[in-house]
Amino acid sequence: QVQLVQSGGGLVQAGGSLRLSCAASGMPFSSFGMGWFRQAPGKEREFVAGINWSNTTTLYSDSVKGRFTISRDNAKNTVYLQMDTLKSEDTAVYFCTRDQLFRRRAGVTTTPNAYDIWGQGTQVTVSS
Secondary structure (H helix, E strand, O other), rough: OOEEEEEEEEEEEEEEEEEEEEEEEEHHHHHHHHHHEOOOOOOOOEEEOOOOOOOOEEEEEOOOOOOOEEEEEEOEEEEEEOOOOHHHHEEEEEEEEOOOOOOOOOOOOHHHHHOOOOOOHHHHHOOO
């Protein structure tokens, strides 16, 4: 069975940085795109960042563009989310997820329904 195990997160002051990790198992990691979503209290789940299976394309939401960086290390079956210049608005539970489509040609999708496996979630709290 496919599993995504997240680590990282925590409490940080505004302007600080955090790095989230997501380790995958039970699948050919290098053949699937990966993404990060987040959900803040009282808000709907939203797309944050995505990276395609071939490590040639990334996509970011406007709210995090220029501050967050998604990357992947296929040798470690791990995808990362580097978060810099954090704001209080970034406070949320962050979820790692896998694109359900094997070697998707369209690139990165922002549609939640396109992702089928989810990590357990990790809390990121930015104090202001």
